[in-house]
Amino acid sequence: MTQGMLVFAASVPYGPAIGLLAGLGVLFGVALYIGSRKFAVKVDPRVDEIVEALPNANCGGCGFGGCRAYAEAVVLKGVATNLCAPGGPAASAAVARIMGVADVGAEMRVAVVHCQGAPARSRSRGEYSGLRDCRAAVVPGAGGGAKSCAYGCLGYGTCVEACPFGAMVMGPDGLPQVIERLCTACGRCVEACPRSLISLHSKKQAVFVLCRSHNKAKVVREVCDVGCIACRRCEKACKHDAIHVKDNVAVIDDAKCTQCAECVKVCPRGVIWDLSAARAAYSGTRAPAEATAQVGG
Amino acid sequence: MPNLLRFHGGVHPHDDEKPRTRGLPIETAAAPATAVLPLLQHIGAPSKPVVKKGDQVLRGQAVAEAGGFVSVPVHSPVSGKVADVGKCLHPLGMSVDAVVIENDGRDASVPGFGEPVDASSLDAKAIRDRIRDAGICGMGGAGFPTHVKLSPPADKPVDTLVVNGAECEPALSADHRLMLEHAEGVASGVRLLQRALARDGRLPKTFLAVEENKPDAAAAMRSACSKLSVDCEVVELPVRYPQGAEKQLIYALTGRKVPPQSERGLPMDVSVVVQNVGTAFAVHEALERGKPLVERVLTVAGDAVGRAANVRARIGTPIAELLAARDVSPGPTRLVLGGPMMGLAQFTDELPVMKTTSGVLVERREEEEPDRFGPCIRCARCVEACPMQLVPTRLSVLAEAGLFDAMAEWGVVDCIECGCCAYVCPARRPIVHQVKLGKWMLGQAQKKAAAAAAAKGGAS
Numbered sequence: 001m002t003q004g005m006l007v008f009a010a011s012v013p014y015g016p017a018i019g020l021l022a023g024l025g026v027l028f029g030v031a032l033y034i035g036s037r038k039f040a041v042k043v044d045p046r047v048d049e050i051v052e053a054l055p056n057a058n059c060g061g062c063g064f065g066g067c068r069a070y071a072e073a074v075v076l077k078g079v080a081t082n083l084c085a086p087g088g089p090a091a092s093a094a095v096a097r098i099m100g101v102a103d104v105g106a107e108m109r110v111a112v113v114h115c116q117g118a119p120a121r122s123r124s125r126g127e128y129s130g131l132r133d134c135r136a137a138v139v140p141g142a143g144g145g146a147k148s149c150a151y152g153c154l155g156y157g158t159c160v161e162a163c164p165f166g167a168m169v170m171g172p173d174g175l176p177q178v179i180e181r182l183c184t185a186c187g188r189c190v191e192a193c194p195r196s197l198i199s200l201h202s203k204k205q206a207v208f209v210l211c212r213s214h215n216k217a218k219v220v221r222e223v224c225d226v227g228c229i230a231c232r233r234c235e236k237a238c239k240h241d242a243i244h245v246k247d248n249v250a251v252i253d254d255a256k257c258t259q260c261a262e263c264v265k266v267c268p269r270g271v272i273w274d275l276s277a278a279r280a281a282y283s284g285t286r287a288p289a290e291a292t293a294q295v296g297g
Numbered sequence: 298m299p300n301l302l303r304f305h306g307g308v309h310p311h312d313d314e315k316p317r318t319r320g321l322p323i324e325t326a327a328a329p330a331t332a333v334l335p336l337l338q339h340i341g342a343p344s345k346p347v348v349k350k351g352d353q354v355l356r357g358q359a360v361a362e363a364g365g366f367v368s369v370p371v372h373s374p375v376s377g378k379v380a381d382v383g384k385c386l387h388p389l390g391m392s393v394d395a396v397v398i399e400n401d402g403r404d405a406s407v408p409g410f411g412e413p414v415d416a417s418s419l420d421a422k423a424i425r426d427r428i429r430d431a432g433i434c435g436m437g438g439a440g441f442p443t444h445v446k447l448s449p450p451a452d453k454p455v456d457t458l459v460v461n462g463a464e465c466e467p468a469l470s471a472d473h474r475l476m477l478e479h480a481e482g483v484a485s486g487v488r489l490l491q492r493a494l495a496r497d498g499r500l501p502k503t504f505l506a507v508e509e510n511k512p513d514a515a516a517a518m519r520s521a522c523s524k525l526s527v528d529c530e531v532v533e534l535p536v537r538y539p540q541g542a543e544k545q546l547i548y549a550l551t552g553r554k555v556p557p558q559s560e561r562g563l564p565m566d567v568s569v570v571v572q573n574v575g576t577a578f579a580v581h582e583a584l585e586r587g588k589p590l591v592e593r594v595l596t597v598a599g600d601a602v603g604r605a606a607n608v609r610a611r612i613g614t615p616i617a618e619l620l621a622a623r624d625v626s627p628g629p630t631r632l633v634l635g636g637p638m639m640g641l642a643q644f645t646d647e648l649p650v651m652k653t654t655s656g657v658l659v660e661r662r663e664e665e666e667p668d669r670f671g672p673c674i675r676c677a678r679c680v681e682a683c684p685m686q687l688v689p690t691r692l693s694v695l696a697e698a699g700l701f702d703a704m705a706e707w708g709v710v711d712c713i714e715c716g717c718c719a720y721v722c723p724a725r726r727p728i729v730h731q732v733k734l735g736k737w738m739l740g741q742a743q744k745k746a747a748a749a750a751a752a753k754g755g756a757s
Contacts, residue, residue, distance in 0.1 A: 125645065126645065130727065133734065135738065136730055140737070141733060143642065150392070
């Protein structure tokens with residue numbers, strides 16, 4: 001038999017080479033097998049399971065560098081199981097089940113744009129011909145965009161481009177709109193906005209102050225039709241100590257707000273909105289432009 | 298004559314304005330009815346106001362003191378009443394603290410204002426202190442406090458002083474006219490700068506750099522230097538933008554290469570200090586005429602300006618007042634502060650002349666400009682043009698893709714924002730704006746990281 005192989009090997013061209021390589025192959029195979037056994041890294045199978053249960057959008061909304069990093073943090077460092085915003089309650093429940101802990105439930109949150117100063121309702125101070133990027137417009141030397149209000153939405157759509165879920169669009173009025181159905185509250189838009197106009201709120205919250213201008217009332221009246229003038233009527237109307245004027249603008253404390261919408265009724269500038277009705281009829285968080293026009297204009 | 302070297306890249310910008318403005322003698326602009334003095338006209342810490350609303354001030358009186366070592370005071374260019382200590386708009390687009398002074402028209406000055414002073418006995422430190430007290434910062438455009446540049450640390454001895462009269466920006470002729478009409482003042486200022494930099498009694502080797510298109514200024518400076526026996530070599534450099542940029546100028550004259558910005562390189566790392574001719578003149582005015590920095594020479598030009606001029610304007614003069622006398626054509630125009638290459642477009646003329654305002658340009662705009670630009674066609678003209686030997690095409694494409702970290706790897710912080718790349722780009726890509734965005738994004742990321750580190754440090 002062996003003699004036969006040797007004869008075969010000697011009889012075909014390149015026979016010795018083939019024999020040598022086959023031998024080396026077997027040798028390396030055995031070495032690799034031993035090596036992989038000896039130096040194997042034990043991976044907690046739960047990491048893979050959690051990765052499977054997550055949406056794998058790698059949005060980073062949880063604060064970790066992608067879904068696998070979050071899964072590893074949950075398993076190895078005991079990080080909370082309900083941090084995946086895109087996954088929502090389903091992901092939260094799945095991760096809790098894999099980890100064998102009680103599900104604390106994901107709070108469904110959504111991004112809200114706190115400005116109604118569309119070009120038609122606010123003043124422009126010039127023409128901006130630089131890069132169409134809100135961040136580029138506020139770079140020192142670029143002039144700060146066309147809008148007179150130093151706190152208002154610049155409208156160049158950097159948040160829309162930052163959204164990994166297609167949940168933001170530029171509305172026909174020149175302001176970004178959030179499509180709540182698609183919004184996962186990952187927070188990318190919040191980071192992208194150089195004017196800090198976007199923040200995340202619980203979906204249970206429906207009353208919002210849609211202005212973040214720290215300008216004094218006189219300036220606000222000059223530059224915008226729908227800006228907060230810090231008149232404090234909302235503060236007086238609120239029975240729950242939930243709305244306060246801080247630094248020339250009203251701010252709602254979501255934790256205290258009962259959605260009674262008393263503040264909405266008294267606001268003389270159409271700045272505060274109860275979006276519960278609008279939400280039922282409309283996919284955006286901002287009130288439809290027509291409705292806003294009736295109140296503000 | 299030193300063996301002149303050719304820096305990499307550069308461009309020859311189209312220039313209709315310089316031939317028009319170079320022959321115009323310096324006029325004195327009318328004093329403003331109200332002077333607006335931003336407290337951040339220099340690079341560094343903002344100045345701190347020392348007057349309050351209602352105070353009477355004299356011309357040349359300090360209304361704000363230096364807010365730190367890298368800072369300078371601000372002086373009133375007029376006599377009158379402090380109308381407000383509030384905010385004003387800065388050409389960079391933000392709002393800054395400002396002192397507003399209502400001119401009473403009497404021009405009552407502080408004692409000794411404009412009178413000859415003998416400064417020959419001052420030592421280096423006294424010269425530096427007086428320069429600081431006069432509020433002098435670099436007048437070429439950046440506005441770095443002059444006394445800081447004149448205080449090199451002991452481990453970085455300075456052996457060369459370069460006085461920059463290149464004025465390579467198109468359209469501007471203010472430095473040109475200054476050298477022509479006030480050659481002796483500039484030369485005298487150069488001597489003071491030399492003395493401030495003297496080590497063990499030895500003055501630094503001094504070059505006064507002028508572009509070849511100003512032979513009359515070079516001749517005037519040569520004769521002024523020899524008349525006042527100032528040891529300063531007037532060098533005529535080839536005309537090429539940005540010949541007057543600090544790093545390029547130093548390379549052309551001395552062959553020394555300033556380390557890049559990413560290594561925090563400064564001219565003093567190669568033993569050189571560069572000062573603008575305007576700064577030299579301001580030093581002379583301050584130390585030998587008792588006049589703190591309350592006025593400067595600047596060029597008003599642009600195709601929408603009927604009567605272009607080189608004017609001596611008081612700091613704080615509203616641009617609108619300056620332009621009122623210059624026959625600006627109505628219609629859509631663009632206002633630019635600085636030169637056409639590096640100047641900043643403004644949305645309003647309610648801005649004051651500052652210590653760093655070298656030019657006020659008003660350009661006609663025939664039509665709406667497209668704000669869209671084409672894709673990079675990889676022609677590499679920007680690579681050829683970049684005087685910092687960067688790869689602007691790559692920076693531009695990375696900025697468009699939002700890859701700001703990668704921009705850092707491609708040396709975005711070394712960019713001097715001279716605009717050569719954008720000037721030659723056939724796709725009209727706004728490369729300089731993209732670079733500014735990249736630098737800003739990196740700065741924001743750094744701030745965020747620092748804040749996170751501080752929070753972490755504070756928690757543990």
